[in-house]
Amino acid sequence: MRIITFGDSLTVGYQTPSDANPGGVPTPYGRMLQEMFGPSVEVVVSGVNGELTGEMALRLGRDVIVLKPDVAVILGGSNDLGWNAQPAAILRNLVTMYERCRAAGITPVAVTVPSIRGVDALIPDRLALNRLILEYGRTRPQPVVDLFTATAEPGTGRLAGPYSNDGLHLTTEGYRVFAELVSRAIARLPMR
Numbered sequence: 001m002r003i004i005t006f007g008d009s010l011t012v013g014y015q016t017p018s019d020a021n022p023g024g025v026p027t028p029y030g031r032m033l034q035e036m037f038g039p040s041v042e043v044v045v046s047g048v049n050g051e052l053t054g055e056m057a058l059r060l061g062r063d064v065i066v067l068k069p070d071v072a073v074i075l076g077g078s079n080d081l082g083w084n085a086q087p088a089a090i091l092r093n094l095v096t097m098y099e100r101c102r103a104a105g106i107t108p109v110a111v112t113v114p115s116i117r118g119v120d121a122l123i124p125d126r127l128a129l130n131r132l133i134l135e136y137g138r139t140r141p142q143p144v145v146d147l148f149t150a151t152a153e154p155g156t157g158r159l160a161g162p163y164s165n166d167g168l169h170l171t172t173e174g175y176r177v178f179a180e181l182v183s184r185a186i187a188r189l190p191m192r
């Protein structure tokens with residue numbers, strides 16, 4: 001089985017330097033997935049820092065479709081929201097990617113955008129986008145990984161402190177939670 005993790009800096013595993021990771025060494029969840037699945041599965045990490053979903057859609061053909069993976073885990077939208085794109089417009093780009101994958105015989109795994117910490121005014125748009133992603137996933141034969149809920153504080157909806165040291169990107173612990181969610185979603189897929 002081949003899995004491609006596809007997205008922006010959250011797929012790259014970007015980390016802001018901290019006491020726990022002074023060099024800010026990236027810790028892609030795809031590398032953790034590889035460890036979880038072992039050598040019988042190939043995991044390819046295809047992330048670009050700062051990428052918008054429109055840019056992701058443009059490179060999907062060369063970086064996902066031509067590699068013919070069984071599964072493509074798609075996380076995008078954080079940067080679009082940072083540029084004040086509307087959730088419905090972001091979803092259109094995501095749906096384009098999901099459908100192109102399905103048309104190529106690839107199972108897409110949708111991922112909700114994690115929350116943010118330090119700017120509460122930006123959380124409602126994340127919630128709106130994630131509602132759209134979850135609703136879309138309920139109507140299609142594809143799994144959805146709810147990274148937002150798994151890494152947010154229950155009362156505030158903010159990105160939980162242990163999972164981020166800069167309020168936007170995940171820590172190693174946050175990326176590990178992400179990898180565990182994805183591994184469970186993939187393990188539930190029917191085998192080809």
